[in-house]
Amino acid sequence: MFHKALWYQNYKQTRMIIWIILTLFIIHMPFQSVLSLETWKEREEQANQAEGYVYEVQKWDVLQIFSQGTLPVFLSFSIIALACLLIGLERNTRRNDFTFSLPFSRKDLFLAKWLYGISAIFFFHVINFFTAFFIIYQSDYSTALYLVSWIEIFWGPLLGFIMFFTFALLIGTFTGEMISQVGLTFLLGFLPQGVFALIQSFTEVHFRYIFSLPDWINYLTPFHYVFNQSGEIQSVVLPLIFTGLFLWLSTYLYEKNKIEHNGEFLIFKVLNPVFLTGITIGISLAGGMIVSALAPWSADALRVIAYWIGFTTFLLFALLIGRRIVTMNIQFYGKP
């Protein structure tokens, strides 16, 4: 996995997205910290003018710089793109033929991709974190850093991004091309919370019963670790466990890859019925949830009818989509 050629090839393949990720990290932390200091200063000046009012930086203000807000959302999308360029796009083009013909084991090929991605995430995060940390630390607002824990601002987001990148690569090891990889990364990235929302909607419409969301469902949702830093020890331990698990599974699957199925929905045909059934049920339940929400809240019978109209309509869509998915084959061939 430390073969220089593979690092070089991976960089050539992903150069643009790597620079985008670096730029997002710079905007997210150092740039935002500079802007936040100015904002805090301005707010303090305004507060000083008003009698009896003292401005204090809140915990939420600090979290915005390091682990929350919209930039982690863009970062997670960019991380999915990085994983897709490393695996999915290779499958859509003939690059996979070149990679698999090289005198390296498939394990080394995969681990080089993983290590390359997590190295980029690690260095970008660490460098930008400490730059932003130093900017705040040397300012008049250095005490604001005591409002947050290291898990919330450093370990949580870092391990969350690494785990999420590993997860996106894992999806790439069993999907046949880039669009499937993107689609299933989003779908499975929200799966536990998504399934919970669908079941909750079903019971709510039919039985007027609402479950409360158990914590373990959040902990099983990969996207949770990118968007939500609670500062609990679980935010460190669980991403580490998931990263290890995903890495082991994805290395195994990459070694067993049948690239003759590149361009198709899934590489392992045995998974087709599982995914098609899941997607069909999921889309149908989502249809029921969406259409039932259009009916008046108090009209119980109408909501149930609307639910099943939505369910049936979306079921038909799902069956049509499923048929396309089974026969899809997306390969890009450049001019020879």
Next chain:
Amino acid sequence: MKISRVSKTIHGKYILSDINFSIETGSIIGVIGRNGAGKTTLLRTMTGILDPTKGDVTIDGYSIFKKPQIKEQVIFVPDSSEAFKNYSTKEILTLYKNIYPKFDEEYFYGLMERFSLPSVKKTGAYSKGMKALFSLIIAFSTGARYILLDEPTDGLDVIVKKQVLQILIEEVAAKDVSIIISSHRLDELEFMANKIIMIKDGKVDSLYEIEEMKEMYKKVQLVFKETMPQNLKKEVTILDQTGRVYTVIMDRNDPKIQHMIEETEPLLFEELPLLLEDIFVAKLGGVSHVS
């Protein structure tokens, strides 16, 4: 390089079935077969791109699937250079130097100069002919002992084609390498290959030296007083028929057929030069549709 009992199924269909042969260095081997016969699948399996469903490919006794490092001895040149279109000439050089320890940079630049190939910022800017030549130059510079080429002259103009063929022959003569070519251009293979592997329905139909093959068959022109007798039709492969004039392929070493023809007292019984294409039609012709 030894290909032992290699089978490959894709979508439940046998693409390759129990393929066996071995390749010695210092030769040019042509892999021929009709469209969809499994030629490209065979080359892709021989380089470890595809896993065989059964069987193994070994070099010096080592499986390329269990010990992939041995693939430093093999290079596959596909019929399209899509993988490198965004690389500059120098970047490709850097990449290959890091993959193949025996990469000969001096030799690479020598060939680039000889074939007047300029260094470019993106190899996607090369013309089709230039890309084909460039791929071959890279392949020969790696120092690999087995060079697998998929349709190397497909779509090239006559001048580039001659250059490509020239470089292939020179390489085998100068170095201890073996070139395995999958091609539809039987005239080119006939000109340079020592050995021909015919693939039919995913199986090796035959594997012979070209000269050996030509000694097995005879191409003759026959003119009969009337039409060709039915019993004779079963013994020969008719390549062409215009009225009572037949061009056929027959087994050279079967005196029975010779005797049957003579018995019909044909108006003309003349041997013609046998081409690889004739043997291809005779052996692989089968049903007329292209699969």
